[in-house]
Amino acid sequence: MGGCFSWEDPFHRRILLVVMLLLVLLCHSVCQAYSMNCSIRFDPLPISHEFYLPGDLVISEIVSQVFLLYNLLSFMEQPTQIVIDEPISVPKNYQHILALAFAVKEINENPNILSNLSLGFHTLNSYYTAKTTYKATLSLFSAQQRFVPNFKCHNHNNLIALIGGCISEISANVAVISAIYKTPQMVPNExxxxxxxxxxxxxxxxxxxxxxxxxxxxxxxxxxxxxxxxxxxxxxxxxxxxxxxxxxxxxxxxxxxxxxxxxxxxxxxxxxxxxxxxxxxxxxxxxxxxxxxxxxxxxxxxxxxxxxxxxxxxxxxxxxxxxxxxxxxxxxxxxxSNQPVGFQKFLQMVRPSWFKRDGFIQDFWEQAFDCFLTTSKEWEGEENKTCTGEENLESLPGDSGLPAEEGAQDDQRLRELRTFSLDKRRVGGDAMAIFSGQVHKFLRSIVFNNSAGDIVHFNENAELVxxxxxxxxxxxxxxxxxxxxxxxxxxxxxxxxKLTIHDDQIVWHKSFNQGLPVSVCNDNCYPGSSRKKKEGEKFCCYDCFPCPEGTISNQKDMDACVECAEENYPNQDQTGCIPRGLSYLSYQEKLGLSLAVSALAFSLITTFVLATFVKHKDTPIVKANNRSLTYLLLISLLLCFLCSLLFIGQPGKGTCLFRQMTFSIVFSVALSSILAKTITVVLAFMATKPGSRMRRWVGKGLANCVVFSCSFLQAGICTLWLSASPPFPDTDMQSLKSEIILECNEGSAAMFYCALGYMGFLAIVSLLVAFLARKLPDSFNEAKFITFSMLVFCSVWLTFVPTYLSTKGKYMVAVEVFSILSSSAGLLGCIFFPKCYIIVLRSDLNNKESLIRGRK
The missing domain is CATH 3.40.50.2300 (Response regulator)
Incomplete structure (x- = not known):
């Protein structure tokens, strides 16, 4: 087994120990079966540190209050067991012995817990080594003072439960033996x-x-x-x-x-x-x-x-x-753990001579108080102080004694043992064996409050919860x-x-200056940036990079920046999202208000001009160039100014549906009226030539036909637009990062530009005809004024197209409103300002003689 078995392996060591134990027990059983006179003797290491209190039921405990220092075993030299022959004490571990002694004392003094039964305990030291732990465990399963495991020679082995060591390895070593006897060990799950x-x-x-x-x-x-x-x-x-x-x-x-x-x-x-x-x-x-x-x-x-x-x-x-x-x-x-009632008073009773069977107290007392008991023969002749035996346990430093803060676990796991209704009559025979086997099952259902006020219960695996x-x-x-x-x-x-922490109660190491310790691979990436893993290093080590435009990070050490919801936008530091405002051309803002006031002002001016012309309807200057077309042009210009108001305010279903239609049709009527007036002037002068055939075309019929046909064609375009893809209210989330643009979606951009292009066509035709008629001899010839007005009109709308396409949101609407107002004002001023000047200020020129002189 040299290549497979290793004594240093705890698993192999435990298997071999179990096999050896089974062989010993088998041999002993064979001897007894055949009435052979044979005996099995053990020559184990002595265990001098033990504490025994007899009782009808006994709880055993393995502690590590004393240990020995050994040389490292080697096959190169004769082994010696001890380097320091004097045992070294861990004074603080003495509390585990006192806790069990106190718990047993409390149980025995309470008649409501184990009636007619007494509870005892048996404590042995493990010496922090596997071999003495196994020895101590086997001793616990032997008759008292006789190392004969599993046999009841003189005294009954009435062990019912076992408390393992404070070290997991010791508990594991104990479990190798205790599992054979089905004796429970109770430890919480780590x-x-x-x-x-x-x-x-x-x-x-x-x-x-x-x-x-x-x-x-x-x-x-x-x-x-x-x-x-x-x-x-x-x-x-x-x-x-x-x-x-x-x-x-x-x-x-x-x-x-x-x-x-x-x-x-x-x-x-x-x-x-x-x-x-x-x-x-x-x-x-x-x-x-x-x-x-x-x-x-x-x-x-x-x-x-x-x-x-x-x-x-x-x-x-x-x-x-x-x-x-x-x-x-x-x-x-x-x-x-909580401090059980009476434990501090119990500590005051502890003295070197408090219990004759306590084999731990001498080493504890001498090494805890740095003195020597007079009964200690080993220390005779040494020049050191002598223990009085009245030293106070509560005066010991916390790392070596039993401070009040430490507390003791009042081990009242057996409070409900009376459920089994055991009395002294059942102690004999196999009652203890039956009882010990029932403990595992019993632990799965037990729930009680101990004297410290804590609830004690076990899970389905008999693990202490x-x-x-x-x-x-x-x-x-x-x-x-x-x-x-x-x-x-x-x-x-x-x-x-599951975890509750009171940060303000924690005292940190002085090197942290009572500030919260920081333990990170690198500084945090603060909001507004994200982290990127460093190549070749763990994911906790990273570099920090600012968030890309349009994204944010609102926490430390975010792996990636995120975009805000559509209704929000990043703040300047890119650390959070801000609700986006609604953007549209409003009456409440200066731009919208100024355009609305301008529209109303031009409407009043147009109304004044129309009233002036109506009042002086019989004067030559009004009658010239078709008075009906003049009224129609003024009314259409008035409607043009007013229709611009449909573009101001929050877009709605009605305003979006009618504003472009109204603007297109009204402007087409105005341009058709101008075209009809220009054609009328040209035909009138052509008809004055001898033998001209144009006289039959001169009259209101032609003018009305021009106005109706041109306007009807634009109305047809708008009707097709409404039936195919009408405008509707919409929102633009992309154009402005800080605002949501409320706009009217034109539905069909092709139909929109088709209607706009048709108005441009009428304007160009009117400009060409007026340009040809600008030099005709007539004092009241409007052709020259129409030519100039159409130049203004075309300039405005040629500028409108690129400006409209390059702006966003409410400014796009403002550009269109401004174009409507400026082009309409150009027509009004260039055509009607000279006539109003003559009518109002130079009435002497508004007569037939002036008209005749102008023709000459």
């Missing part, structure tokens, strides 16, 4: 702690952390679970440091010194948060690292240490003067340690509400 740590990291925005994991199978499983969980929550690790699990001082120091350069790099990392997965022995490696740091110039900086419930900032007796300030401000998840306290460790220069509860983790709470 998976909830990992979820809590991730939520804690997200709560504070820590995305760049260091991972420390014990270098064994549990550390491997932790990393396999934790790394994907971090990735899923956008958290990266800067490094992974494996912590060796040694109890060999020389090897520990050698390891630290060999890796000084690597440790220097780790502590210079930008990661200010270290998540540590390990147990007290692993913590001692870090203690050693900190201890040698000043000698090898390690650049220790303040960090936030996050640890799980396995961790404990406890000092060994040889470490009492070692500095712990590096861990000040650490955060841990500890199993929820318990919450965790978020603890802030405050370590002071005098060595005192205070555990302050700053939050809680409730596994039963809904998702997103």
């Amino acid at each position: 998976a909830q702690q990992h979820i809590g740590v991730v939520q804690l990291l997200k709560h504070f925005g820590w995305t760049w952390i260091g991972l420390w994991a014990v270098d064994d199978d549990k550390g491997d499983r932790f990393l396999q679970t934790m790394v994907p969980m971090l990735d899923e929550n956008s958290i990266c690790y800067a490094f992974i440091m494996r912590i060796p699990k040694w109890n060999y001082v020389d090897e520990m120091i050698k390891y630290v010194l060999q890796r000084v350069e690597y440790y220097s790099t780790v502590f210079r990392e930008k990661a200010n948060v270290f998540f540590v997965y390990g147990e007290p022995p692993s913590f001692q490696v870090l203690r050693m690292l900190i201890f040698v740091a000043p000698f090898v110039e390690l650049p220790f900086r303040g960090k936030v240490w996050i640890v799980t419930s396995h961790w404990d900032f406890a000092s060994h007796s040889i470490q009492k003067n070692w500095d712990l300030q590096t861990f000040h401000g650490s955060i841990s998840f500890t199993v929820h 318990v919450g965790f306290d978020v603890t802030n460790w405050r370590i002071y220069p005098n060595g005192s340690v205070i555990r302050a509860k700053v939050g809680k983790l409730n596994p039963q709470a809904p998702f997103g509400k």
Whole structure:
């Protein structure tokens, strides 16, 4: 098996132990079956540290209050077991012994819990090694004072439950034996702690952390679970440091010194948060690292240490003067506990002679108070102070004693044991075996409140369902340690509400100046920018780039900028969206109001001109050039000014439908009237020539025909437009980023430009005819005025087209309104201003003689 089996492998070691145990038991059974005189003897290492209290029912406990330092085993030399022959105490772990003693005392003194039965306990030390843990566990299943597992020689083995060690490896080693006897161990599930740590990291925005994991199978499983969980929550690790699990001082120091350069790099990392997965022995490696740091110039900086419930900032007796300030401000998840009533009073009873069967108190007392008991023969002759036996436990520093903040877990898991209705008559025979086998089933249904006020229950896997306290460790220069509860983790709470943190109650390491520690790969990308991953680095390391135009980022570290909704637009800093205003040519703004006032003013002027012409309808200047066409032209110009008002105001279904139609038809009537007046003038002068055939065309019939036919053709175009694709209200979201343009969609752009082109055609024809008739001899010849007015008209509308196409929103409408007003005003002024001047101011010229002189 040399190539397959390894004694260093815990799994292989446990399998071999179970096989050996089964062989021993089989041999012993064969001997008894054949009445053979055979005996099986064990020569185990002595376990001198134990605490036994007899009872009808017994709860056993494996603790790690004392340990020994061993040499690293080697096949090159004769092995020795102990380097330091004096056991080293972890004084703080003595609280686990006292907690069980207090719980048993409370149960026995309460007649309502176990009537007619007494509860005892049996505590053995594991010495932090697998072989002594196995030995201690087998001893618990043997008759008292006789190492004969699984047999009841003289005293009954009435063990009903087993409390494993504070270290998971010890609990696992205990489980190898306890599983055979179906004796329950009760521990909370650590998976909830990992979820809590991730939520804690997200709560504070820590995305760049260091991972420390014990270098064994549990550390491997932790990393396999934790790394994907971090990735899923956008958290990266800067490094992974494996912590060796040694109890060999020389090897520990050698390891630290060999890796000084690597440790220097780790502590210079930008990661200010270290998540540590390990147990007290692993913590001692870090203690050693900190201890040698000043000698090898390690650049220790303040960090936030996050640890799980396995961790404990406890000092060994040889470490009492070692500095712990590096861990000040650490955060841990500890199993929820409250101070049970009466525990502090119970502590006051503890003295070196308080119980004869307590094999732990001597080492604890001497190493905790740095004195020697007079009963200790080992210390005779030493020049050290002697313990009085009256020292106060509450005076001990927090890292080595039992401070009030620490609390004790009042283990009243057996409160409901009376359900089984056991009394002394059932203790004999196989009652205990039956009872022990029922505990697993019983634990799945038990729910009760302990004396500390907490609800205790187990899940379907007989695992203790318990919450965790978020603890802030405050370590002071005098060595005192205070555990302050700053939050809680409730596994039963809904998702997103499992973790509760009181930020203002947390005390950070002094290097952070009481500000919130920052632990990121690089500075945050603030709103208005987005992050882009750096090539070849983890996703938590990135560069920041400003958001492209038209997009925003309103949170830190956004992966991409986003566009605002259509009804919003980005602000100047591109950090948020602002509601877009409505844009249209309104009467409330200066531009719209000025155009509306201009339209009304020109309408009044046109009305005044029309009234003047009506009043002087019998004068030669009014009668000349077809008085009816003059009235029709003035009325159409009046309507042209008024129709511009349809373009001002919020576009509606009615205004959009009729404004272009009204404008096109009215303007066509005006241009047709001008064309008819010009043609009438030309025909009139042609008819004056002797023998001319044009006389039959001169008259109102031709003029009316021209006006009707030209206007009817434009009306036909508009009718086709309305039937095919009529205009409708619409919104333009694209042209202006800060406004929503309310506009009238023309429906068919082709029909719009067709109607506009037809008006241009009429204007050009009128211009050409008037240009040809401009020099005809007549005092009241309008041809020259029409020519000039049509030049103005054509200039306006030729300028309108490119200007209209190059503007957006309300300014596009304003351009069209301005073109309507200016072209209409050009026609009104150029044609009728000279005539009004004669009618109003030079009435002496408005007579027949002047008309005759003009013709000559």
